[in-house]
Amino acid sequence: MIDRSLMYLAARQSIGGLKYRLSRLKNPRYLVPAVLAIAYFWMSFGFAGLRSSERPPADVAPLLRLFVGPGLGLLFAMTWGFSPGRPAPAFSRAEAGQLFMLPVSRRALITYRLLRPQLSFLLVAGLAALGASRSADVNPLFAAGGAYVVVNLLSLNAMAASLLCNRMKRRGVPSILQAWPGLLIAAWVVVPLALNWRSFERGSEPIYAWLRERMTGGMAATVHWPLKQLGNIVGATDLSTFGIGVLSGVVACTALFALCMLIVAPFEEEALKIAEAGGRKLDAMKRGGGAAGLRLSRLKNARSTRFPLSPTGKLWRGVFWQTLVGEWRVGTWKIASVVAAVVLGFSFFIDNLGSNTGVALMAMSLSGLFAAMLVLMSPRLMVTGLHTELRFLPVLKALPMRGAELLRGKVRAGALLTSLPAFLFIAAMSQAAYHFSTSIRDASVSQLQPILGGMVLGAITGIPTLAMLMISLESSAVLLFPAWLASAQSEPGFETIGRNLLSFLVRAIAGSIMLIIPALFFGAGLGGGVALDHLTLGIAAGSWLASIVLLAEIELLMHLMGKRFDNMDASPESA
Amino acid sequence: MIEVVDLVKEYEGTPAVQGLSFTVQPGEVLGLVGPNGAGKTTTMRCITGILQPTGGGVRVAGADIVRDPVEAKRHLAFIPDDPQLFDYLTIREHLLFFGRVFNVPDVADQSTRLLEELELTGKEDMLPGQLSRGMKQKVAIACGLIHRPKAVLFDEPLTGLDPVAIRRIKQTIKQLAADGSAVIISSHLLGLVEEIATSLLLLQNGKKVLHGTIAEVRASIPDLQGGNLESIFLRATGYDQPEASS
Known part of the structure; x- marks a missing residue:
């Protein structure tokens, strides 16, 4: 399932990219902005670990435990909802152009695609630890580990969604019906919360208690148990809660990976289209910058202007x-x-x-x-x-x-x-x-x-x-x-x-x-x-x-x- | 028409072109050839004023490109190897814009003629993003020729084109020369150069190795008489040494 040559490619791409980015810092054109960027992060996050006496007495962990789980659930639902428009894994133009021609299985390609961004995921984990260091009650190590599991879970979820949509598309299922898993997930997240709804009465109870009851009470207590565990990974304050959370995350990752391996079908044609479209957008953004570039990449029809231009003059x-x-x-x-x-x-x-x-x-x-x-x-x-x-x-x-x-x-x-x-x-x-x-x-x-x-x-x-x-x-x-x-x-x-x-x-x-x-x-x-x-x-x-x-x-x-x-x-x- | 005198161009002390001199007369098609890194593109960019020469001079239609760049550029057209078109302008708008910049009073008629000649009719309202590479190249040529330039520089004009487009662009280049323009073509396609150039300039390491009419160049290497331009190129650049006489 894991092709050694693709593993080598993923590792070399990540390490090579990192080396290149580090080596270009010799050039003042990159060094000065990098120093400024670090200074910016220093001022934003304050590197609380270096001046722990200034750490604010935050109550971030309980809020993370309440909101991360349902938030992730809604992200999963959105991914499944948007996947009919992208019914294949996202490869770069170079990957699509080179790897699809190689004698490697589709499962190996998917594994490669999942492994490739691991260095970036580690960076996300590092940033999460940095952010957590600003709060008195969130453990930076737990935050880093939790963030790493969560981003992998999101990546696997996106992969599973694209592969299932690819399979449904091949079987002629209309796009509108391909979004059904997204609707199911959204219902799973939203219905228990909606059933818990009661308006907040100012003065009668603290806001946190009201929120906790809405997010975790009633039906949500049982139905959202897996989501709650995922929320616990990031907002854990003790090792056992963190352990259970990570275990849940790993189980979810394994299940999604197994699903990917099970439902894989020929995806090359669609993946090539997505890679080309993505490449065009990237080119356009590099040329035109941001939203204008994106719009340019979608601009299909134009009519020459009637705004006059005299052929001679200033x-x-x-x-x-x-x-x-x-x-x-x-x-x-x-x-x-x-x-x-x-x-x-x-x-x-x-x-x-x-x-x-x-x-x-x-x-x-x-x-x-x-x-x-x-x-x-x-x-x-x-x-x-x-x-x-x-x-x-x-x-x-x-x-x-x-x-x-x-x-x-x-x-x-x-x-x-x-x-x-x-x-x-x-x-x-x-x-x-x-x-x-x-x-x-x-x-x-x-x-x-x-x-x-x-x-x-x-x-x-x-x-x-x-x-x-x-x-x-x-x-x-x-x-x-x-x-x-x-x-x-x-x-x-x-x-x-x-x-x-x-x-x-x-x-x-x-x-x-x-x-x-x-x-x-x-x-x-x-x-x-x-x-x-x-x-x-x-x-x-x-x-x-x-x-x-x-x-x-x-x-x-x-x-x-x-x-x-x-x-x-x-x-x-x-x- | 184009006069290059003792041209020197250095990039941060590294010489790219060293003391190059040549002229291109009206009606002449000069093939600019050389191995990669020989200084062909740098020479072309110095002639067009994109790069500032480190030494020496370039005159186009009598105007010095450094001292009087606007006047010199009025007579010039440069068609780069990678056609750069404005993403947001249609083909017609490109021609209108270039017509205005070069003060072409009959820009509408001239546009119609060029669009027909380059088989772009019907694509006037398209954006560059909707065109193939060959079509973009044709649009770049149309923009370059809108003001009937006296000196035209082509950098790898046939890259990525289909056979029909190649034939069309060859005809355009020949017609330009026949109409009295001085043309420089930089290309690695020696067959193309042999077919349409009237003279040849071979560069290596920024220096002139061979220069003259095609016949003069052939005559300069006696043991390759009757050989094609490729053999001459390889011999002159040292990639193909003559067999030692026993």
């Missing part, structure tokens, strides 16, 4: 058109604009509700959710400069245009795309703030209105200018450190966290420096407004003045960076 307008047309097609801005419009709609809805606080609360929660979505999208909104077009640098360099013109087109198009959702969002926030300033009868709060008016007027020039600043800094980083950014896209790893931190810090510092003079002009405008006793006009005028100065600075930056582009080597090797 060159930056050509780049502006190319960026606008291409980026709009990928859709992040469309989604962001719709989300921002929804937030704006909610803000008007809340304003017109009168005294219906329940509905207002719901609407506010939803708008908060959408606003959070918008904030999550914002990094992608900023990446319209040269960042996503690193691999095009040679193509762009061969074109008869100056770097400054190229940057001008990129930055202006990006600012326009970013400004639409940003305007809608600012309008929504202003509307919400206005609503509260009028609903609260407090003189100090109602004074907010002239400030809000000034902010909205100031945003007309402020938002596009700030967007231009962010995008021009992003593009400047590409031109100053192409190799750093290229390796971030093509070779993601542990250092990526540090690299992103570093990039953010550098841009924040550069941006702050560039904002000093505009801030002085803003202050001058504001001072003028205050002197004339017209705050709204003061804020707006200050913002307009600051925008003009900032625009001049951005032009200077683009001019300098354009020169850098004109003089740089742009071959893929040097990038």
